[in-house]
Amino acid sequence: MSTKATVEKLVSLCKRRGLVFQSSEIYGGIGGFWDYGPLGVELKNNIKQAWWKAVVQERDDVVGQDAAIVMNPTVWKASGHLDTFADPMVDCKECKKRFRADDLVGAVAAGTHGHEAAVKASRCPECGGELTEPRMFNLMFKTYVGPVENDASTAYLRPETAQGIFVNFLNVLTATRKKLPLGIAQIGKAFRNEITPGNFIFRDREFEQMEIEYFVKPGTDEEWHKHWVEERYNWYLGLGLRKENVRVRRLEPEEQAHYAKDTYEVEYLFPMGWSELEGIANRTDFDLRRHAEFSGRELEYFDEESGEHIVPYVIEPSAGVDRLLMAFLVDAYDEEEVRKETRVILRLHKDLAPIKVAVLPLSRNEKLVPPAREVWALVRKHWMSQYDDAQSIGRRYRRQDEVGTPLCVTVDFDTLEDEAVTIRERDSMEQVRVPIAGLVEALREKMNTGD
Numbered sequence: 235m236s237t238k239a240t241v242e243k244l245v246s247l248c249k250r251r252g253l254v255f256q257s258s259e260i261y262g263g264i265g266g267f268w269d270y271g272p273l274g275v276e277l278k279n280n281i282k283q284a285w286w287k288a289v290v291q292e293r294d295d296v297v298g299q300d301a302a303i304v305m306n307p308t309v310w311k312a313s314g315h316l317d318t319f320a321d322p323m324v325d326c327k328e329c330k331k332r333f334r335a336d337d338l339v340g341a342v343a344a345g346t347h348g349h350e351a352a353v354k355a356s357r358c359p360e361c362g363g364e365l366t367e368p369r370m371f372n373l374m375f376k377t378y379v380g381p382v383e384n385d386a387s388t389a390y391l392r393p394e395t396a397q398g399i400f401v402n403f404l405n406v407l408t409a410t411r412k413k414l415p416l417g418i419a420q421i422g423k424a425f426r427n428e429i430t431p432g433n434f435i436f437r438d439r440e441f442e443q444m445e446i447e448y449f450v451k452p453g454t455d456e457e458w459h460k461h462w463v464e465e466r467y468n469w470y471l472g473l474g475l476r477k478e479n480v481r482v483r484r485l486e487p488e489e490q491a492h493y494a495k496d497t498y499e500v501e502y503l504f505p506m507g508w509s510e511l512e513g514i515a516n517r518t519d520f521d522l523r524r525h526a527e528f529s530g531r532e533l534e535y536f537d538e539e540s541g542e543h544i545v546p547y548v549i550e551p552s553a554g555v556d557r558l559l560m561a562f563l564v565d566a567y568d569e570e571e572v573r574k575e576t577r578v579i580l581r582l583h584k585d586l587a588p589i590k591v592a593v594l595p596l597s598r599n600e601k602l603v604p605p606a607r608e609v610w611a612l613v614r615k616h617w618m619s620q621y622d623d624a625q626s627i628g629r630r631y632r633r634q635d636e637v638g639t640p641l642c643v644t645v646d647f648d649t650l651e652d653e654a655v656t657i658r659e660r661d662s663m664e665q666v667r668v669p670i671a672g673l674v675e676a677l678r679e680k681m682n683t684g685d
């Protein structure tokens with residue numbers, strides 16, 4: 235992480251600059267839910283786009299889909315979520331606060347679901363009061379489908395997007411006529427009634443996942459598992475996360491989920507320590523077999539090579555958009571002294587920066603505004619951009635630095651004579667003069683060079 239980023243500084247920057255707001259803030263908020271503001275939604279979309287480009291657009295063995303959030307409840311019986319998607323919780327008998335038992339023993343920083351942790355921490359970390367015995371708490375949000383609220387109409391908000399892929403495996407296979415290995419990718423909301431949401435947007439009750447279920451022939455699963463761990467690790471580095479802040483960790487046997495044969499995590503060094511960004515699990519044929527059993531449908535693949543019907547194994551890279559967004563912010567956050575002032579900069583990768591170009595007239599002088607607006611009209615066709623003419627030019631550069639805008643274009647009095655503008659780069663603060671006629675080309679060049 236950046237040594238200068240703290241969770242407090244990030245929360246404050248995110249609110250001030252319209253990246254992330256507490257959900258329903260005017261009513262006091264609601265724990266574990268967050269809203270993304272004008273710049274936050276851009277950053278989030280850019281992360282999702284970069285992922286989709288890498289795993290769908292640039293590959294010939296992965297296709298996309300978008301399943302519904304509410305599914306037939308039998309899905310969750312088959313997947314094991316109804317029986318095992320639970321965390322052990324303890325309550326403080328004094329202050330009534332509730333904790334995740336595995337957090338208290340500190341067994342695993344971010345914890346894992348489906349395991350009963352050996353909890354022996356006996357005192358409340360807040361008030362020192364006595365704790366109850368751990369009880370299992372199912373993390374799925376319940377709702378009702380239709381006008382009657384009873385057991386028969388009970389449904390769940392999906393706790394992961396993965397199951398929407400497993401149940402569509404045959405549909406996608408038939409529709410695309412693809413052969414194995416075949417991946418299906420999906421981005422969408424997931425919901426978990428986490429006992430202790432926190433660390434800003436790291437652990438939420440509503441969040442977004444980017445998941446791939448990569449179906450392979452049994453026997454080739456371990457090789458593909460390695461492939462995906464490498465691919466995913468490199469994706470993070472390619473988008474600018476510093477190598478010293480990212481690591482891959484293989485989970486210990488006792489940390490594995492019930493469906494997994496082997497799991498790796500890509501972890502990031504957050505201000506609160508190393509924590510999971512993405513899990514990459516070998517789910518074997520567990521899910522397809524369970525859905526075949528519960529649905530009565532054969533979820534198989536005809537392997538022309540061997541002339542046999544097989545149940546594919548699955549490698550699952552599963553990442554959380556909100557967590558990634560936080561990691562990219564932490565990593566990009568920097569402060570430096572410039573002319574005795576602190577300059578806050580988000581050194582975001584250009585592909586991720588919410589605003590790519592800011593157009594700034596030197597002042598609000600009536601002669602400068604029309605050409606500046608013309609320049610903006612030129613730029614905004616190509617990139618997400620902003621026009622800003624409030625306050626001094628120095629202040630405006632700082633404002634753009636603070637939200638990671640890689641390039642600023644300044645229109646000054648010389649522009650009226652030479653029909654040229656100045657491009658200023660965020661990181662180096664270097665300035666070059668270019669003719670307006672060649673501006674788009676010059677910006678494009680700068681946008682595509684280097685990282």
Ligand code: ATP
Binds near residue numbers: 346435436441510
């Ligand atoms: P954790 O151990 O942190 O609870 P997990 O191992 O249960 O996570 P998975 O079920 O593997 O997580 O989910 C895949 C990814 O989804 C995680 O790597 C994470 O990026 C994201 N994710 C999971 N739970 C949350 C949450 N409550 N808030 C934000 N992101 C989440």
